[in-house]
Amino acid sequence: MAMLKTILGNLLRPSRTRAPADMPVVPPTYRGALTHDAGRCTACGTCAFVCAPKAIHFTQDPGISVSWHFFIGQCSFCGLCEQNCPTRAIHLRADVPGSTNSAGGDGLRLESVIHLQPCTRCGAAHVPLPAATMDALWAAGADEAERGYCPDCRRWAASARLRTAFTPDGAVAEGGRHDR
Amino acid sequence: MNLIERVIAISRRRSPWICRLNAGSCNGCDIEITPLLSPRYDAEQLGIELHGTPKHADIVLISGTLTLRSRQAILDIYDQVPNPKAVVALGSCPSSGNVFAGSPLVLSCSLDTVVPVDVWVPGCPPRPQAILDGIARAAKLLEDGATKSQLAKSRLAGSQPESRCGRPS
Numbered sequence: 001m002a003m004l005k006t007i008l009g010n011l012l013r014p015s016r017t018r019a020p021a022d023m024p025v026v027p028p029t030y031r032g033a034l035t036h037d038a039g040r041c042t043a044c045g046t047c048a049f050v051c052a053p054k055a056i057h058f059t060q061d062p063g064i065s066v067s068w069h070f071f072i073g074q075c076s077f078c079g080l081c082e083q084n085c086p087t088r089a090i091h092l093r094a095d096v097p098g099s100t101n102s103a104g105g106d107g108l109r110l111e112s113v114i115h116l117q118p119c120t121r122c123g124a125a126h127v128p129l130p131a132a133t134m135d136a137l138w139a140a141g142a143d144e145a146e147r148g149y150c151p152d153c154r155r156w157a158a159s160a161r162l163r164t165a166f167t168p169d170g171a172v173a174e175g176g177r178h179d180r
Numbered sequence: 181m182n183l184i185e186r187v188i189a190i191s192r193r194r195s196p197w198i199c200r201l202n203a204g205s206c207n208g209c210d211i212e213i214t215p216l217l218s219p220r221y222d223a224e225q226l227g228i229e230l231h232g233t234p235k236h237a238d239i240v241l242i243s244g245t246l247t248l249r250s251r252q253a254i255l256d257i258y259d260q261v262p263n264p265k266a267v268v269a270l271g272s273c274p275s276s277g278n279v280f281a282g283s284p285l286v287l288s289c290s291l292d293t294v295v296p297v298d299v300w301v302p303g304c305p306p307r308p309q310a311i312l313d314g315i316a317r318a319a320k321l322l323e324d325g326a327t328k329s330q331l332a333k334s335r336l337a338g339s340q341p342e343s344r345c346g347r348p349s
Contacts, residue, residue, distance in 0.1 A: 024220060026307070033302070053272070053279040073275030073290075076304040099268075099301040099314035101321075108275075108302065 026094055031077045033097040036068055036112040040089035040130040043068070043114050047081035047090055056081060063116065063125045070110040072097060087130050120148030192238065192264070193323035195227035198315060199237030199261070203254055204286075205244025208305035209270040213241065216308040223312055226319070234260045239318050241311070242295075243270040245280045246287040251294060258295045266298045266318040266327040267291075271305050278304065296328035 026032070043066040048056045055074040059067045081090045100108055116125040129137070134147050146157050181189070202210055216223045217230055231237050234257045242254065258267070272278040274291035281288040291297050298321055301314035321327045325334070 024309075030307075053276070053281065071276065072302045073272055073300065074278060074281070075272055075302075076279055096307050096310045097302045099299050099310060099317055101299060101317070108300065 026096060028094055030094045030096075031079045031082075031092040032095050033072060033093055034070055034075070034081070034110065035091050035093055036070065036110065037089045037091070038068070038112045038114045040087045040132070041068060041112070041114050041127075042087055042089075042129065043127045044086065046084050046086065050080045050084045052076065052078065052080070065116055066114045066127060068110075068112040068114065070112075072108045072110070087133065089130075117148070119150035119153050120145065121153040122150060124150045124152065126150035189323045189325070193319045195229070196238045196266075196315060196319040196322065197229050197231050197236055198239045198241055199231050199234045199257075201234075201240055201242045201254065201257055203242055203244040203250040203274070203291075204247040205271075205273060209243035209273075209311075212270075212305045212308050212311060216311055221308045221312060223315070226312070226316055228312075228315055228319075234258075235262065237261050238264070238322060239266045239268055239315060241268050241270055241315075242274055242291060242297075243305075245273040245277050246289070246291060246294065248285045248287065251287060254291075254294055263333065264322055264325070264327060264330045266322050266329070267295055268299045268301060268311075268314045268318050269297045270301050270311060270314075271303055273304075275300055296332070298327045 043058060045058060047068075048054075048058055053074045053076050055071050055076075057069050059069060061067070077092065079092055082088075082092050114127055117128045118125055128148075138144060138147060146154060149157060200210065200213060213230070215221055217228075223230075234240060238261075240258065240261055244250075246254070258265075269275060269291050273280065274297070276290065277283075277286050277288040280286045287294075299314045299318045301310050303310055306314075318327070322330075325331075
């Protein structure tokens with residue numbers, strides 16, 4: 001009886017079993033197309049360094065922005081960039097990248113622009129830290145003004161704190177500038 | 181377009197015969213074609229049939245890194261495919277060379293500089309459904325008369341300016 005039901009069901013079903021959109025499900029760990037979150041990227045260049053086929057590279061617009069470039073036509077989908085990204089800015093989505101009619105554009109090349117910010121102390125343009133990292137670094141009682149500092153000023157601020165800890169008389173002239 | 185031409189155009193979409201060409205691939209993309217023809221992905225629902233010879237094919241699937249030796253083979257096989265024809269490039273290798281780019285015998289250039297490519301299927305290797313999607317797309321282009329070879333033919337004098345990538349000078 002069960003067999004008859006199956007046969008009847010197959011007779012009533014249309015001949016097309018699976019349209020391209022209706023395919024076996026993709027496993028959740030599937031490594032598909034890359035996404036890049038410019039808000040989390042610190043432009044450290046680790047992804048470009050670990051990428052074996054050199055699908056990722058950075059370009060600079062000095063003083064204004066850093067751009068992250070990705071060419072899917074050169075990617076092996078190994079996931080090393082996602083694994084090594086210290087701020088988890090890169091993510092390989094678990095969906096199948098669609099076919100395109102031209103290798104030039106059409107989603108095969110991605111560009112993500114990271115805008116530089118001027119340092120609130122010395123004015124040097126730098127890549128801002130991701131918001132989550134800032135919250136972790138300046139969580140409790142630390143100087144909120146340091147959030148906008150460039151790496152050099154952050155280093156200067158840290159050493160200034162260290163020096164005032166050793167010489168509490170205020171031997172450090174506040175507002176002294178680091179050598180750039 | 182009269183009725184017969186319309187029927188011919190539709191039948192180009194409804195029964196695209198494919199031919200597989202390995203231009204120096206690691207075999208990953210070729211292995212993904214096998215489940216494509218199995219009942220699980222069922223390429224024959226779209227009328228796709230795999231043929232061993234390019235003389236019977238409408239669509240050529242080219243996979244793999246282009247090498248100095250495979251370049252002439254690609255050109256020869258492409259010439260054997262009867263018009264109208266479409267080319268589907270599988271995976272990352274044809275578009276750039278992937279990890280093999282820069283090797284001594286690998287042409288580190290796009291397949292587009294050797295034969296006109298109509299559809300690029302990204303992936304390394306692409307999933308069978310992506311390949312099926314690419315073939316369906318190429319078949320639609322064949323119906324519309326919009327593949328690069330058809331367009332070049334309709335332009336008559338407009339033969340593609342062929343680049344000299346990898347050609348011994």
